[in-house]
Amino acid sequence: MSKAKLSAIELAKKIHQGETTSVELTQQALDAIAATDDRVNAYISVTAELALDKAAEVDKRIKAGDIRSPLAGIPIGIKDNLCLKGTKTTCASTMLKNFVSPYTATAVQRILDADLIPVGKCNMDEFAMGSSTEHSAFSPTKNPFNYDYVPGGSSGGSAATVAARQVLVSLGSDTGGSIRQPAAYCGVVGLKPTYGRISRYGLVAFASSLDQIGPFSHTVEDSAHLLSLMAGHDPHDSTSLQQAVPQFSDALVDDVRGLKIAVPAELFGESIDPEVLASVKHALDVYVSMGATYEIVSMESFKAALASYYVIAPAEASANLARFDGVRYTHRTSEAESLKEMITRSRSEGFGDEVKRRILIGTFVLSAGYYDAYYGKALKARRVIKNEFDRVFHDYDVILSPTTPTTAFKFGQHSDNPVQMYLNDIATIPANMAGLPALSVPCGVHNGLPIGMQLVGKALDEATLFRMGYAYQQHASIPELEGAL
């Protein structure tokens, strides 16, 4: 990595050693956003005053020798479905366009306690439902490498701001691939931790049994540090795991000798673009040259993962989004005479088409007479998927595949065909269904657009993913993209 393109951890060292300041870097980030975001649209709101005040505080602490984390002083973008007290959290929806967070999400609070600097709230698909960020009520985010192409989604703004180097790190959320898919499309590192590893308190719920918060960065090293800062039990989230959190930076060793990689045949054939397949094959060759081994394995249940997901996630979403009723903190219609009319009109005006589509599916599969045929069956399929992961992890340390079947697609390419859009998540959804950690790492370029590979690990074994990803970044040679900016 060239000196002009330092990682967040390298830049933080420069702050801590007095070579630069947090205020200077925060101002640079704000200037970069001001100069480029009319084209990228990575942000829904910019928190400049809050950021500069916090950076000045942090600089004082650092000067006094109080360095609260290895990333203290580094600017960070935050997906706009994570609450930050006193700032708007819109979820990219008309429904919440004026909502001011009354409290701060635990993951964000831990980032603030570690003295990172929140510069703004990142664009996304409305309520995190989408794979392109086209479903934002605040206009789509553009892929920084080619503005005709999507950045992926739903955390498209969080991926694009890192890819465009407005900031070096950001936070997103991942329900079916919403961190890993945009990370792959934007050529950055994206991590979905084990379900329960990071508290979901203060994350606006989409599908509660699947949602996880995670970081974007350029390097696996930065990702490991960010997970260490955010992970750990939180009494405000009953699904937050109570297990001890390792120091993930200890896993950053350039040694994969003896590690056994499984490659699912279902994600390594005709369903994947040849250029993507070639890049992932090359990555496997790099691992073999470093002393790891791989085998192709059959994971047939993956064929059912997409179908199962598109029952379970909308079912949970239809229940979670019932709270948006126009009464307490959401958009309210100006024309309604009865309470029922007010609720129905407010929801119909406040939600976009994709959100309505998913609420309708979810309501249908949970409605009387259809539970067994759809929801019950999908929950059983989920068990089959989990069991298949357990079987493969009995013999292998990690599962490697492409993160996405293709590189980024053009705006509007899948707008009329939701099933085609959903197929983008075919490689990422299984890890959500089983609650497993998964990391997307850039592994190639085709026609000026990035390609990502996905590493899925055993539950709570993010360390092996970091070890694999870190070693790959030390040895792989990937063409550097300059981007449209």
Added chain:
Amino acid sequence: MSLSEADLEKVASLAHLELDSAHKALYVSQLNSILDQVDTLNALDLTNVSEMTTVVEQDHFQREDSAKKPGDLLLETNAPAWESGGFRVPKIV
């Protein structure tokens, strides 16, 4: 199975959504294509497989049941209509 426009209207009513006629036709078509995809689940042998609602294997953590004063919840700031310390809504009865 396939979803009819009448089915869609019933589901929309349950979900408190109103749809114009253009959207009804679009959603019937799109939802049916999604349900066709979902029907691939029928290919799985799910005999003796139990439902899995969550991957969390620990007992859900529960906080001590003690009363605490909340901070400022910004109720008035976020309320679409606020009056005399409450949310104003259309007359119910």
